[in-house]
Amino acid sequence: MSESKPAVQYATLAQQHEAAELGIWGFLATEVLFFGGLILAYCVYRYGYPAAFAEAARHTKIVIGAANTAVLLTSSFLVAWAVLTARAGQGRLAARLLGFAGMLGLLFLVLKGYEYVREYRDHLVPGMDFQFAPDHLGGASLFFIFYFAATGLHALHVAIGIVILFLIARRAQHGAYSARYHAPLTVAGLYWHFVDVVWIFLFALIYLPGRSG
Amino acid sequence: MRHPPPLRLVLSWLALLFLLSLTVLFAYQPLGALNLPVALLIASVKALIVGVVFMELNESSGLKRAFAAAGFFWLGLLLWLAASDFLTRPEFPPGMYRSHRSGQHTRHWISVPTKVVFVIAPDQ
Numbered sequence: 001m002s003e004s005k006p007a008v009q010y011a012t013l014a015q016q017h018e019a020a021e022l023g024i025w026g027f028l029a030t031e032v033l034f035f036g037g038l039i040l041a042y043c044v045y046r047y048g049y050p051a052a053f054a055e056a057a058r059h060t061k062i063v064i065g066a067a068n069t070a071v072l073l074t075s076s077f078l079v080a081w082a083v084l085t086a087r088a089g090q091g092r093l094a095a096r097l098l099g100f101a102g103m104l105g106l107l108f109l110v111l112k113g114y115e116y117v118r119e120y121r122d123h124l125v126p127g128m129d130f131q132f133a134p135d136h137l138g139g140a141s142l143f144f145i146f147y148f149a150a151t152g153l154h155a156l157h158v159a160i161g162i163v164i165l166f167l168i169a170r171r172a173q174h175g176a177y178s179a180r181y182h183a184p185l186t187v188a189g190l191y192w193h194f195v196d197v198v199w200i201f202l203f204a205l206i207y208l209p210g211r212s213g
Numbered sequence: 214m215r216h217p218p219p220l221r222l223v224l225s226w227l228a229l230l231f232l233l234s235l236t237v238l239f240a241y242q243p244l245g246a247l248n249l250p251v252a253l254l255i256a257s258v259k260a261l262i263v264g265v266v267f268m269e270l271n272e273s274s275g276l277k278r279a280f281a282a283a284g285f286f287w288l289g290l291l292l293w294l295a296a297s298d299f300l301t302r303p304e305f306p307p308g309m310y311r312s313h314r315s316g317q318h319t320r321h322w323i324s325v326p327t328k329v330v331f332v333i334a335p336d337q
Contacts, residue, residue: 018274025280032284036291043292044299048306062237069233073259077226080267081218093216193267197260204256208240212248 004181013180020183021190028194035198038150042205045142052139054210056132059124059140060147064115065207068108069199072158075104076196079165083189086177094177094185098169101192105162112155119144150202157195164188225266232259 010016046053078101086094123131124144132140168188171177177185236255244251265271270278299305 021273021277022280025277029280029284029287032288033291036284036288039288040291040295044295045306047299062240066233066237070230073226073229073233073263076263076267077218077222077229080222084219084222085216090216190268193263196267197263200256200259200263204236204252208236208252209249211240212243 017183017186020187024187024190028190031194031198035150035153035201038146038153039201039205042146042150045139045146046209049136049139049142052136053143054213055136056140056143057206057209058211058213059122060207061115061118062207062211064111065203068111069203071104071108071111072196072199075101075108076193078104079189079192082172083182083185086172086185087179087182089175089178091172091175091177095169095173098165098172102162102165102169105158105165108158109155109162112151116148147206151206154195154198154202157198161188161192161195165192221266225262229259229262232262 004013006013006016010019078097082094082097082101085097119125120128123129125148126141126145130141130144165188168185172185232255236252239251239255240248242248264281268281270281273281
């Protein structure tokens with residue numbers, strides 16, 4: 001890798017890194033609004049159908065949801081650690097940490113898929129023989145439409161993040177990153193942490209309502 | 214281990230797992246209307262830990278912090294302006310007063326255009 005010199009439009013590598021990081025933060029701001037639209041729809045219909053939303057949320061699999069939250073938080077921790085080790089020139093350790101974080105991402109998707117299968121068997125997929133208590137049928141089906149749209153789009157982000165983590169891990173393995181040059185690694189890490197943040201809020205909105213009733 | 218992780222990363226990770234168990238624990242307590250604010254507060258603290266420690270906002274320039282805050286600022290505008298619509302509607306969701314079981318038809322926005330048609334039709 002001959003990344004020690006900045007690209008032609010930048011005076012220094014530090015300036016190039018600053019631009020790259022601002023770029024990902026700008027992208028993440030658009031992602032906040034992308035998921036924010038879904039969360040707005042959730043708020044509106046939870047306000048409209050509070051009892052149905054509580055009853056529907058009670059049907060989500062909170063054990064899998066909580067386990068998946070722990071999985072993502074842990075993988076985020078590993079990525080944050082990997083970014084520091086790669087900058088310190090320990091590329092091989094960083095590669096292992098990133099690889100492990102990617103495997104945790106895969107575990108997240110496997111658990112999510114298992115959850116989807118159980119919801120399909122429980123007739124909780126709107127449009128596919130959806131069955132629910134008649135009093136809450138409309139509101140519950142809105143909840144589960146949000147559930148599948150939000151978690152499906154989030155799972156897509158996780159899948160993209162896993163690919164990025166493995167690609168970055170391979171480059172870290174070959175010693176591509178250092179204290180001077182690490183922008184791709186840092187940017188990939190920021191994306192992965194953001195996916196984690198989205199899940200933190202989805203977990204609170206999807207799995208926690210209606211548990212105490 | 215030859216290269217242990219920095220203590221602040223480990224502590225943040227443990228704090229995140231602790232907050233996860235805390236929010237699940239609180240979800241099962243009958244706090245009534247407080248359940249949602251508590252869940253959102255804990256989620257926000259978790260997001261703040263991820264943002265400040267893992268995403269290094271504590272070491273970032275003011276410009277990067279402004280970019281990070283911008284998305285949430287506009288999300289706040291989105292939720293606030295949308296709430297000023299939905300929270301002030303006389304009837305939401307539409308049709309909630311027209312219970313098919315009680316058979317009662319109270320004022321309902323769909324009924325308004327119907328009445329207009331009724332008034333206009335005899336004049337023609």
